[in-house]
Amino acid sequence: MEHKNLSLTLKVWRQKNSKAQGGFETYKIDGISTEMSFLEMFDVLNEKLINEGKEPVAFDHDCREGICGMCSMYINGRPHGPWHGTTTCQLHMRAFNNGDTIVVEPWRAKAFPVIRDLVVDRSAFDRIIEAGGYVSVNTGTPQDANAIPIPKQKADAAFDSAACIGCGACVAACKNSSAMLFVSAKVAQLANLPQGQPERATRALNMLDQMDKEGFGSCTHTGACEAVCPKEISVLNIAKLNNEYLGASLTVARD
Amino acid sequence: MTLNSKVPEGRMDQKWDNYKASVSLVGPANRRRLEVIVIGTGLAGASAAATLGEMGYKVKAFCFQDSPRRAHSIAAQGGINAAKNYQNDGDSDYRLFYDTEKGGDYRSREANTYRLAQVSANIIDQCVAQGVPFAREYGGMLANRSFGGVLVQRTFYAQGQTGQQLLLGAYSALERQVALGTVTMYSRHEMLDVVVIDGKARGIIARNLVTGELERHFGHAVVMCSGGYGNVFYLSTNAMGSNVTAAWKAHKKGAYFGNPCYVQIHPTCIPVSGDYQSKLTLMSESLRNDGRIWVPKKKDDNRKPNDIPDEERDYYLERRYPAFGNLVPRDVASRAAKERCDAGYGVGSSKQAVYLDFKSAIERYGKTEAHKKGMHNPSKEEITEMGKDVVKSKYGNLFAMYEKITGENPYEVPFRIYPAVHYTMGGLWVDYELMTTLPGLYALGECNFSDHGANRLGASDLMQGLADGYFVIPYTIGSYLSKEIRTNAIPTDHPAFDEAEKNVRGRLEQLLNIKGTKSVDHYHKALGQIMWHKCGLARNEKDLKDAIQEIKALRAEFWKDVRVPGEMNSLNPELEKAGRVADFFELAELMCIDALNRDESCGCHFRLEHQTEDGEALRNDKDFAFVSAWEHQGDENWELHKEPLTYEYIEVKQRSYK
Ligand SMILES: Cc1cc2nc3c(=O)[nH]c(=O)nc-3n(C[C@H](O)[C@H](O)[C@H](O)COP(=O)(O)OP(=O)(O)OC[C@H]3O[C@@H](n4cnc5c(N)ncnc54)[C@H](O)[C@@H]3O)c2cc1C
Numbered sequence: 001m002e003h004k005n006l007s008l009t010l011k012v013w014r015q016k017n018s019k020a021q022g023g024f025e026t027y028k029i030d031g032i033s034t035e036m037s038f039l040e041m042f043d044v045l046n047e048k049l050i051n052e053g054k055e056p057v058a059f060d061h062d063c064r065e066g067i068c069g070m071c072s073m074y075i076n077g078r079p080h081g082p083w084h085g086t087t088t089c090q091l092h093m094r095a096f097n098n099g100d101t102i103v104v105e106p107w108r109a110k111a112f113p114v115i116r117d118l119v120v121d122r123s124a125f126d127r128i129i130e131a132g133g134y135v136s137v138n139t140g141t142p143q144d145a146n147a148i149p150i151p152k153q154k155a156d157a158a159f160d161s162a163a164c165i166g167c168g169a170c171v172a173a174c175k176n177s178s179a180m181l182f183v184s185a186k187v188a189q190l191a192n193l194p195q196g197q198p199e200r201a202t203r204a205l206n207m208l209d210q211m212d213k214e215g216f217g218s219c220t221h222t223g224a225c226e227a228v229c230p231k232e233i234s235v236l237n238i239a240k241l242n243n244e245y246l247g248a249s250l251t252v253a254r255d
Numbered sequence: 256m257t258l259n260s261k262v263p264e265g266r267m268d269q270k271w272d273n274y275k276a277s278v279s280l281v282g283p284a285n286r287r288r289l290e291v292i293v294i295g296t297g298l299a300g301a302s303a304a305a306t307l308g309e310m311g312y313k314v315k316a317f318c319f320q321d322s323p324r325r326a327h328s329i330a331a332q333g334g335i336n337a338a339k340n341y342q343n344d345g346d347s348d349y350r351l352f353y354d355t356e357k358g359g360d361y362r363s364r365e366a367n368t369y370r371l372a373q374v375s376a377n378i379i380d381q382c383v384a385q386g387v388p389f390a391r392e393y394g395g396m397l398a399n400r401s402f403g404g405v406l407v408q409r410t411f412y413a414q415g416q417t418g419q420q421l422l423l424g425a426y427s428a429l430e431r432q433v434a435l436g437t438v439t440m441y442s443r444h445e446m447l448d449v450v451v452i453d454g455k456a457r458g459i460i461a462r463n464l465v466t467g468e469l470e471r472h473f474g475h476a477v478v479m480c481s482g483g484y485g486n487v488f489y490l491s492t493n494a495m496g497s498n499v500t501a502a503w504k505a506h507k508k509g510a511y512f513g514n515p516c517y518v519q520i521h522p523t524c525i526p527v528s529g530d531y532q533s534k535l536t537l538m539s540e541s542l543r544n545d546g547r548i549w550v551p552k553k554k555d556d557n558r559k560p561n562d563i564p565d566e567e568r569d570y571y572l573e574r575r576y577p578a579f580g581n582l583v584p585r586d587v588a589s590r591a592a593k594e595r596c597d598a599g600y601g602v603g604s605s606k607q608a609v610y611l612d613f614k615s616a617i618e619r620y621g622k623t624e625a626h627k628k629g630m631h632n633p634s635k636e637e638i639t640e641m642g643k644d645v646v647k648s649k650y651g652n653l654f655a656m657y658e659k660i661t662g663e664n665p666y667e668v669p670f671r672i673y674p675a676v677h678y679t680m681g682g683l684w685v686d687y688e689l690m691t692t693l694p695g696l697y698a699l700g701e702c703n704f705s706d707h708g709a710n711r712l713g714a715s716d717l718m719q720g721l722a723d724g725y726f727v728i729p730y731t732i733g734s735y736l737s738k739e740i741r742t743n744a745i746p747t748d749h750p751a752f753d754e755a756e757k758n759v760r761g762r763l764e765q766l767l768n769i770k771g772t773k774s775v776d777h778y779h780k781a782l783g784q785i786m787w788h789k790c791g792l793a794r795n796e797k798d799l800k801d802a803i804q805e806i807k808a809l810r811a812e813f814w815k816d817v818r819v820p821g822e823m824n825s826l827n828p829e830l831e832k833a834g835r836v837a838d839f840f841e842l843a844e845l846m847c848i849d850a851l852n853r854d855e856s857c858g859c860h861f862r863l864e865h866q867t868e869d870g871e872a873l874r875n876d877k878d879f880a881f882v883s884a885w886e887h888q889g890d891e892n893w894e895l896h897k898e899p900l901t902y903e904y905i906e907v908k909q910r911s912y913k
């Protein structure tokens with residue numbers, strides 16, 4: 001691919017810690033190759049800030065391959081930026097034009113407090129999984145893996161739901177800050193597999209309860225989550241979760 | 256100290272069963288009192304922490320990411336091996352063992368590798384029980400594919416996201432234990448030292464990465480699952496945060512480091528595009544099942560790949576290795592690519608790349624589909640379309656990833672690939688029980704040296720991590736902890752904790768106070784350049800000696816002139832990086848010393864002085880059939896201990912994949 005160099009203006013959210021008041025800072029940056037990834041562009045910015053004796057911008061990232069779910073930038077009003085089905089780390093500068101101004105903010109949601117700059121606390125997602133996002137099986141000697149055949153369509157559907165990387169873009173995109181897409185992906189994965197059946201009803205109820213407790217909003221079906229999900233998790237998972245929830249509410253006695 | 260590998264007596268295929276039958280057990284009431292610290296929540300750490308929690312031990316687990324689910328294991332693409340023989344193609348525990356030994360160029364401990372093969376089948380059962388959605392055939396049975404260096408299909412997979420699915424399985428088991436209260440999870444925490452009391456590992460110092468506070472944690476035992484050190488090269492396929500610090504601190508507290516020079520360079524990665532490059536992206540080895548690797552037959556051929564006719568292409572792996580073809584092991588494939596590029600046949604603007612082409616696979620699959628659908632005279636376009644669909648279903652996410660990064664569509668033009676640092680076979684030396692030379696300190700997964708010898712076969716590390724965590728440590732830790740049931744938890748105001756914390760704080764303050772002129776990344780990149788050129792794919796005595804001097808000089812400059820902004824008591828990613836790079840400097844020197852000392856070629860360790868006539872690695876079993884275990888003896892000073900490798904169950908041969 002031929003590449004070009006871009007000059008850009010960045011407006012980046014800076015916030016010292018969770019208690020501090022944050023605000024935007026503006027940076028001019030040149031010589032950004034269109035072949036760079038968005039995070040490599042931030043590396044260049046940070047190198048420049050360090051050389052100027054300033055503090056670099058803190059942001060979360062690790063794999064830079066779109067799979068760990070750590071990167072989380074809200075770019076020009078959209079979680080993970082303009083490319084469909086793409087994480088921040090996989091977004092490349094080809095997506096931008098010379099002279100562009102790019103606004104970068106952290107995920108914004110009550111349940112995801114800002115830790116510093118673009119870094120937020122997403123531990124609420126772990127607690128939702130703790131509430132039931134598993135099959136209760138201890139390590140040991142379970143039956144042979146091929147003992148229960150699973151129809152390919154079911155296995156594939158379970159996989160599609162399981163592809164969620166837990167990034168939280170769905171929450172950041174939602175005007176209610178709902179975590180329904182994330183919760184529904186896990187519930188649907190396990191509901192599609194025979195191993196998930198015994199705890200099927202309680203799982204949906206408990207995970208949703210926890211979601212409420214963490215301060216995520218409820219779902220009003222705007223579909224904003226699906227539109228930004230880097231793994232293209234479908235809103236059909238939410239429909240499935242609603243069915244699970246209804247079924248469970250009827251059958252599970254709750255205390 | 257002499258090395259005791261503690262390999263049990265008896266026949267190879269009975270050792271593990273005998274061991275399990277006779278190892279001391281810890282009763283349930285005592286387990287509740289015994290505290291175990293687990294560093295890392297990748298496949299090794301999450302599976303170990305979850306299982307130890309299920310058994311009733313009091314577990315504390317640590318990771319530096321914001322959630323245990325994000326460990327580097329999540330990025331593993333291709334698959335996990337297991338000797339299930341579901342394909343009825345002649346697989347067995349012995350064959351998996353044999354392939355692993357041979358793939359590792361006969362430089363691993365037989366008993367460990369055999370045990371790995373034995374427990375492999377159980378891993379798949381366990382993962383399926385957890386709800387891991389492996390790929391399946393239409394009949395509902397599990398699907399398999401092949402990886403390099405083997406002639407059977409024993410690799411289980413979940414599209415190109417096998418690591419993700421396995422890790423999410425282990426993570427969910429871990430979170431279940433967190434909910435049950437047996438495991439306490441410390442995310443965004445970085446272990447910065449091991450605390451040793453009366454010669455035993457008794458705890459750690461960890462930094463809370465959000466507040467910057469240093470914390471003290473006691474444990475009756477410490478289990479290190481901190482991953483590999485490929486990032487010493489700066490550019491690698493590892494996640495950005497992967498580092499050696501945890502293992503290195505353990506090393507400096509008495510754990511020997513095994514075979515540090517064994518580094519695997521993966522043949523199929525996206526080539527470097529510029530000096531801003533921050534990491535290299537792997538294109539899974541599974542692509543070599545269907546893709547064909549080639550370069551033009553003519554030097555400096557600047558035609559577009561699709562304009563070069565078949566007879567003017569050199570499918571050099573198929574030419575040199577007719578039996579294994581494109582599926583030779585990684586070390587062989589990487590060197591062959593470098594050989595072609597160095598000889599002037601490389602492609603792309605940098606000329607440091609070769610093609611990986613799916614054209615014939617698309618055509619082959621398209622024809623099969625047409626046949627299945629009973630189409631008699633399918634057009635070329637129809638065949639191509641159907642073939643692309645099949646390829647998409649197998650490798651779709653990899654193709655999409657490549658296109659996002661390079662802007663080129665690999666369904667239409669071949670991938671451009673080049674070798675990149677990927678995996679480190681070396682690591683903390685462990686015995687059969689996975690204990691290091693520091694009593695009470697264990698090492699699991701990629702951070703230990705065990706099982707893969709001088710070269711790891713594809714899809715074998717996910718297997719090892721889960722074998723170690725689910726099925727080995729739960730037994731072997733009992734052998735140690737059964738003798739600790741009378742040890743009460745040691746209060747963390749013990750002088751050993753004071754001392755360790757003081758040292759950690761001193762080092763962090765020192766880094767912050769240098770206030771030099773160059774960034775941490777500047778030094779890390781410079782170190783990576785030395786390592787890649789002088790301790791990479793091909794090594795020789797002179798380069799290694801030069802490298803040692805260059806590393807020492809660069810390290811001295813780092814400690815004088817690095818600029819680490821920010822402060823200690825807040826989230827400070829630059830400070831985290833600085834500490835890790837400081838440790839990489841020390842490790843890099845040891846890697847070069849080890850590579851220099853190992854005056855033979857074996858697996859990934861290729862010394863130019865030792866090669867066969869056709870350029871293959873030439874081992875020297877007489878002088879080098881041993882594991883190098885390095886004891887830290889003070890700054891820039893190590894003593895070598897040797898664990899001899901003896902082979903009872905296989906015949907040691909010159910590897911051949913022809
Ligand atoms: C791109 C890619 C693809 C791969 N594909 C395959 C494949 O298909 N099949 C296969 O078998 N292998 C594959 N591998 C190799 C395999 O993924 C790794 O070897 C394996 O996942 C390592 O697992 P681990 O549990 O040992 O460590 P990791 O997953 O690296 O986990 C390390 C853990 O330690 C923690 N940690 C580290 N240091 C500290 C510290 N100081 N304090 C606190 N916590 C710390 C981290 O937070 C993390 O939780 C691949 C590797 C890469 C890079």
Ligand code: SF4
Nearest residue numbers: 164165167168170229
């Ligand atoms: S559903 Fe999509 S957007 Fe939401 S956490 Fe999962 S991967 Fe991210």
Ligand code: FES
Nearest residue numbers: 062064069071089
């Ligand atoms: S850094 Fe891992 S998904 Fe972006």
